[in-house]
Amino acid sequence: MTISAERPTDVVASISAPPPSAASSWTQRPGWLSQHLGTAIVGAVLGYVLGHWFGNFVSSSYPYIANSGQNAIADALGLSVGVLGWLLGIGALNYPLAKMIGREGGEEPAVEGWSKYFRYSLDHKTVGMQYIVGVLLFMFTGGLLAMAIRTELLNPTTHVFSPDTYIKIVSEHGTIMMMMATSIIVGPLGNYLVPLMIGARRMAFPRIEAFSFWIFVAGYMVIFSALPFGGFPTGWTGYAPLQTQAGPGMVSYLLGFAVIGLGMMAAGFNIAVTIINYRAPGMTWSRLPIFVWSILATAALLTLATPVLFAGGLFGLLDKTIQTSFYVTEHGGSSYLWQNLFWFFGHPEVYIMALPGFGIVGEIMPVFTRKPLFAYKVAAAGMIGVALLSFFVWQHHLFQSGINPDMRPLFMLTTELISIPTGFIFLVGMGTLYKAKIRYEVPMLFCMALFFNFLIGGVTGVFLSDVPVNVTVHGGFFVLSHFHYTIMGGLLFAFMAGLYFWLPKMTGRMMNSRIGKWHFWTMFIFFNLTFFPMFVIGLLGQPRRVFTYASNLQGLNDFSSVSAFLLGISFLIFFANLMWSMFISPVKAPANPWDSLGLEWQTANPVPPYNFERIPVIMTDPYRYSEPGAPAFADMGDGLTQSSSTTSSDQA
Amino acid sequence: MAAENSKGEVNDLRRMTMIWVVLSVVADLLFWFLVGPHVPPGRMTETAVNNQRTFNVLLVIALPVLIGVWVYLGYAATMWSAKREGVAESVGGEGARTNRKVQVWWIALTSVIVIFLAGYGTFAVIAEHGSGGGEGPNPVWSPSGATQAETAALSGSSSWTPGHVLVVQVIGQQWKFTYRYPSFGGFESDKLVLPVNTEIAFNVTSLDVIHSFWAYQLSVKADANPQLNNVAYTETKHTGNFTVRCSELCGLWHGSMYNFGKVVSSTDFMNWASTTQSANAANTANLPPFAWTYVPDANGASGGWYPDGTVTPYSTVETYGSKTPAS
Ligand SMILES: [Cu+2]
Numbered sequence: 001m002t003i004s005a006e007r008p009t010d011v012v013a014s015i016s017a018p019p020p021s022a023a024s025s026w027t028q029r030p031g032w033l034s035q036h037l038g039t040a041i042v043g044a045v046l047g048y049v050l051g052h053w054f055g056n057f058v059s060s061s062y063p064y065i066a067n068s069g070q071n072a073i074a075d076a077l078g079l080s081v082g083v084l085g086w087l088l089g090i091g092a093l094n095y096p097l098a099k100m101i102g103r104e105g106g107e108e109p110a111v112e113g114w115s116k117y118f119r120y121s122l123d124h125k126t127v128g129m130q131y132i133v134g135v136l137l138f139m140f141t142g143g144l145l146a147m148a149i150r151t152e153l154l155n156p157t158t159h160v161f162s163p164d165t166y167i168k169i170v171s172e173h174g175t176i177m178m179m180m181a182t183s184i185i186v187g188p189l190g191n192y193l194v195p196l197m198i199g200a201r202r203m204a205f206p207r208i209e210a211f212s213f214w215i216f217v218a219g220y221m222v223i224f225s226a227l228p229f230g231g232f233p234t235g236w237t238g239y240a241p242l243q244t245q246a247g248p249g250m251v252s253y254l255l256g257f258a259v260i261g262l263g264m265m266a267a268g269f270n271i272a273v274t275i276i277n278y279r280a281p282g283m284t285w286s287r288l289p290i291f292v293w294s295i296l297a298t299a300a301l302l303t304l305a306t307p308v309l310f311a312g313g314l315f316g317l318l319d320k321t322i323q324t325s326f327y328v329t330e331h332g333g334s335s336y337l338w339q340n341l342f343w344f345f346g347h348p349e350v351y352i353m354a355l356p357g358f359g360i361v362g363e364i365m366p367v368f369t370r371k372p373l374f375a376y377k378v379a380a381a382g383m384i385g386v387a388l389l390s391f392f393v394w395q396h397h398l399f400q401s402g403i404n405p406d407m408r409p410l411f412m413l414t415t416e417l418i419s420i421p422t423g424f425i426f427l428v429g430m431g432t433l434y435k436a437k438i439r440y441e442v443p444m445l446f447c448m449a450l451f452f453n454f455l456i457g458g459v460t461g462v463f464l465s466d467v468p469v470n471v472t473v474h475g476g477f478f479v480l481s482h483f484h485y486t487i488m489g490g491l492l493f494a495f496m497a498g499l500y501f502w503l504p505k506m507t508g509r510m511m512n513s514r515i516g517k518w519h520f521w522t523m524f525i526f527f528n529l530t531f532f533p534m535f536v537i538g539l540l541g542q543p544r545r546v547f548t549y550a551s552n553l554q555g556l557n558d559f560s561s562v563s564a565f566l567l568g569i570s571f572l573i574f575f576a577n578l579m580w581s582m583f584i585s586p587v588k589a590p591a592n593p594w595d596s597l598g599l600e601w602q603t604a605n606p607v608p609p610y611n612f613e614r615i616p617v618i619m620t621d622p623y624r625y626s627e628p629g630a631p632a633f634a635d636m637g638d639g640l641t642q643s644s645s646t647t648s649s650d651q652a
Numbered sequence: 653m654a655a656e657n658s659k660g661e662v663n664d665l666r667r668m669t670m671i672w673v674v675l676s677v678v679a680d681l682l683f684w685f686l687v688g689p690h691v692p693p694g695r696m697t698e699t700a701v702n703n704q705r706t707f708n709v710l711l712v713i714a715l716p717v718l719i720g721v722w723v724y725l726g727y728a729a730t731m732w733s734a735k736r737e738g739v740a741e742s743v744g745g746e747g748a749r750t751n752r753k754v755q756v757w758w759i760a761l762t763s764v765i766v767i768f769l770a771g772y773g774t775f776a777v778i779a780e781h782g783s784g785g786g787e788g789p790n791p792v793w794s795p796s797g798a799t800q801a802e803t804a805a806l807s808g809s810s811s812w813t814p815g816h817v818l819v820v821q822v823i824g825q826q827w828k829f830t831y832r833y834p835s836f837g838g839f840e841s842d843k844l845v846l847p848v849n850t851e852i853a854f855n856v857t858s859l860d861v862i863h864s865f866w867a868y869q870l871s872v873k874a875d876a877n878p879q880l881n882n883v884a885y886t887e888t889k890h891t892g893n894f895t896v897r898c899s900e901l902c903g904l905w906h907g908s909m910y911n912f913g914k915v916v917s918s919t920d921f922m923n924w925a926s927t928t929q930s931a932n933a934a935n936t937a938n939l940p941p942f943a944w945t946y947v948p949d950a951n952g953a954s955g956g957w958y959p960d961g962t963v964t965p966y967s968t969v970e971t972y973g974s975k976t977p978a979s
Contacts, residue, residue: 163904235901241878242861242903329879330947335862336877370742372749378759400864401875402788402856402882409774416766416773423762426721427755433728435664436742440733448725455721459714466773468706468783471873472693475864475899539692541868543899546907550895626744 037118040089040214044221047085052078064323073321075251079225083218083259090214091120095207120214122206125607127213128192129506132499134217135187138180139571141224145173147568150561156549166547168231168249175223175236175253179260181487182349183216183267185356186302189498190271190295192506196600197289199280199618199634201610204273212267219260226252235545237346240327240338244319254316261310264352268302271295280599280634282618285380289598289622290373293380294359297387298352305348305391312341336403343394351390353487355383357454357494358425361447364501365432367596368444372623374431375424382424389418399470408467415465422458426451441594442516446497449524453489457482460535478538481531489527496523496574504589507582508606515577522570529563597625597633613637664731672723676716684712693871696894696915698887699784700871706776706783713765786856786865786874786882789944795851795885802853802883805834808942812836812925814918818847821942822856824863824876827905829896836925838942839932844896844913847921848888856882857945864900867913869893875900881944888915 055074065071087093098104116126117133148169152160161169191213195203203209226232226249234242234250238257243250275296279288288296315326316338325331327338358379366373373379392414399408429451438444460482463469473479496519500511533556540556542549549557581587592601603612614637624630688708693700732739742748777783781793791798801817804810812818812835821832823840832840844867846852856865858876865884866873869892874884891914898909916924929936940946 163907167901167904167906233901233903237901239862239901242901245861245903329877370744372744374748375750375755377750378755400785400873401862402786402877402880405782405785405787406792408777408785409770412773412777413767413770416770419766420759420762423758427758430721430724430728431751431754433725433732434748435740436728436732437734437739438728438732440735448729451721451725455718459718462714462769463707463710466706466710466769467777467785468699468703468773468780469710471699471703471784471871472707472868474873475866541692541895541897543866543897545901546897548907548910621749623749624744626742626748630744 035089035091035094035120036115037090039091040086043085043087043089044082044218045085047088048078048082050085051081054081070248072248072251075229075248076255076317076321079222079252079255083215083222086218086221087211087214092207092211092214120210122202122210123609124191124195124203124206124209125506127209128188128190130213131183131187131191131216134213134220135180135184138176138220139184142173142177142180143568143571145169145176147565149173150564152547153549153557154561156551156554156557159547161547163547164231167233167545168227170545171232171235171253172223172227175226175256176220177487178236178349178353179219179223179256181353181491182260182264182302184353184491184495185360185498186267186271186295186298186352187213187216189291189360189495189502190298190356191267193502193600194271194274194292194295195278196603196607196611197292197598198275198278198283199599199612199616200274200278201612201615202278203270204278205270208266208270212263212270215259215263215266219256219263222252222259223256224252226250226256237342238316238338239342240316240319240335241329243316243338244328251317251320254313254320257313258310258317261306261313264302264306265310268299268306272299272303275299280616280618282634284618286377287618287621288380290362290376290379291356291359294355294357294362294383297383298355301348301352301355301387301390305345305352308341309345309349312338312345315341336398336401339398339401339403340394343397344391346397347394348387348390350483350486351386353491354422354454355386357450357491358383360494360498360501361429361450362425363598364443364447364497365429366623366625367501367594367598368439368441368447369432369436370439370625371432371434371436372621372625372627373428374434375428376621376623378424379428382421382428385421385424386418389414389421393418396465396470399467400474412465412467416462419458419462426455441500442511442513442520443497443501443594445517445520445524446493446500449520450490450493450497452524453485453493453527456532457485457489460485473538475543476538477534477542477544480544481534481538484531484534489531493523496520501594502600503582504593505600505605505607508589509582509586510589510593512577512581512587515573515580519570519573519577522573523567526563526567526570530560530567533557533560533563597622599634602634602636664727668723668727671727672716672720675719675723679715679719680712683715684708692868694869696869696888696890696892697784697871698889699780699885700869701889702776702780703783703871706773709772710769713769717765781885784870784872784884784886786884789881789883791883791885795887798851798853798885802855805855805942806944808834808838810835814847814850814922817851817853819853819855820844820846821944822854822865822874822876823859823946824856824865824898824902825859826861826903827898827909829863829865829898829909829911832939832942833925833929834942836929837933837936838939839929839936840939841928841932842911844911845921845924846888846913846915847918848891848915850918851885851887854884854886855944856884859946861902862900863898863902863909866897866899868895868897870915873899879945879947891915891917 052074055077056071059065059073060071117130121127152166229249229252230247232246232249232253234246238253275292318324319326325333327333327335329335362373362379393411395407395411396415464473464479464482500516504510537553537556540553542553591605616634616636618634620631620633622633691704691707695701778793781795797817801819805819819834823830830840830842831844832838854872856874856876858878860878863876865876870886872884872886874882893912893914896911896913898906
């Protein structure tokens, strides 16, 4: 490979220079009279009241609404206008509205100080931090619901919750967790790190990026509003006709998906465009950090798969409100339509929740092994392969549904084929570990655990994809355990690895490594003790989402429940560590605590508003660890060459 | 230096391979002989036997894969830990970045395993008439005699004698399963009784939302869709009791939507069926004629979603319940 060691002179000047600052607008005006979270909440409440009133006004005289005692039109309009009010309140629409009436929308100078986190910020770093709080809030809510589920399942017959409450808890847990998981890495780490890693000063569309976060929060509130509306009984999969039959909480679910879907499309679109167009000079496709590759593949899936979910949710909403019959078989619709639309989105969604995790381990392992990422091109190809294949497997969720039996061998084949590119990731991980001198810092522990967990998740996925075995395992605890192994065991462990690894960069404070190790070991052990027994529970015949089960399964269920409570405690340890290390007793992080070659560590700390004083020029491959004489990854343009670490011993 | 390196390399790999081979062989043998015969769903039907065998074959392939990765991770974690004394420094450079031979072998090996699994699964699902899964209204893999039995059932001319295919209809509704026997006058029962050594054609439908008929020990699972006949086959092999559970979330009482069935001798079955047929005769007369699907009318199970009396569901199939729409 030829490596240009000379810095081109003409490339630096005009690339993504900071936009000129202009007159301030409401969003960024300092002080509490401007637009911020508070005005957004006021806007949402006013919007909800107005929309609900209007819905009742136009529709309450229709017989089918007057007779049913509930008005889904008013609920849907209330929530929709509420979301609109939220966006107006936070200031998301100032710029587009100004443009629409022919005014020049001003570029707002950023607000300084902590209040920027409560505003419509155009800085990708602020958005990343906002997302961390957002996804942790999501995760905490979903986690509490999970504890409630495991409490109910302590006994096969005695009920802590009524069947009604239980099914609402199960449905809300699944929906909240799935929506959280789509953004848990792309949102916080993707937004924060991608521009830093590709040497860009900002995102391509900062407003769309900010929009994606604030609509994500609105979607969370819409989905959560299902509970005060009486919940919904369908689980996160929302199958029709149960969907059509359900009460007003179903409106929150359908609209919540549509609202979050908007955010997912916006986030994916912005990130994909940024990666394609905003790479620093010299950042060729073969020099792109592997985390950025994973985020690019994920962004493509977000952009291409989510519209199907959006349309699916909208159809359901129309069925519920103005009595169309997209999913009503008696009237020419089809309940298979929902299943097809849902899983056509739903399976790429599964990889939206897996790929960023692969990216994180690929990014972190070279740092702690002091070795280059093994088979970099295979890793990138694996991610692209997974992303492409994920569009061709969705009917494996419908193997027992009665649809298309002759297509089963095809979907079995495509599903099993996806384990080839997924296997690439294992090749890459194991190759990178080979004969390395491995440092076990907390992020590395989480990476190793991902391989352990995801292997179980992946192998059991092959069992599920096999049609004969699927007869036993479909719709039971086996599949439940399988996807918790991939999403929680994979994605969530990767997220933790990423937080421990990059929080020092993002906040300038180290996470406490001693508490971190406690967190890791409790999470790893109790995660496995919670979910491994569920494979057995499923094989022994327990269907998902039940509150009554065979009495001979109580031992295993109790074991799983107790482990789940302890797993919950491991998350409290994490929160304690977060509070301790960030606020109570912060320890200042060194500029490059892990001695990484990554571009994100080379810029100043804290990161200046526009990231790089001068646009860096990428000189060589990433991950040239333990290679004496290798040129620096980037020329930062400050006259100093970035210090290139060569061996594992030169770190403090 | 170079020689020492390559020697160390061989040693590491050889050690790992030896641990892997020993553990894999032991695990596979233990599993196949000790656990395998007891793997769910047991051996009550032909499909159960076959699906158990498929599971076991998959696990025998999966165990060495799992053990291989775990041995590698475990070896790496202990032997190459920076905490261990005398561990060599990491070496970077081209050799650490790629290894064409390893990559080609890895991709070839995973591809062979995957394509074998897909082929084996395809063979199993075709040879086993859908492996007990719901094949929809027009099954592509039917056992012999099934089509004739189904046609006879629908035309009302069905009767059953031992050795022939028995058609049983499964009707799911919130929140119970009932069963109709077209070969015995179409009576409906909440008990599922089956004759042994008989090919059963389950015709699964629903009156309201989607349920899933999961006869666990029979290794049969078929979604019960409203207005759709979902056919699944199995051949009973042993007498005994089995559990039926709903395995698709169907609302409030999904968790208690289960009942029990039994496989009995042909004689016992004939006795039970003819006794029930005459005992239920009065009820049967009030049921809609036997059909593959039933549409609940406006009073029916879909929660009064279309309560407007002018809406009459259009369908060529039978209306279940009151024939006059509510006003
Ligand atoms: Cu059911």
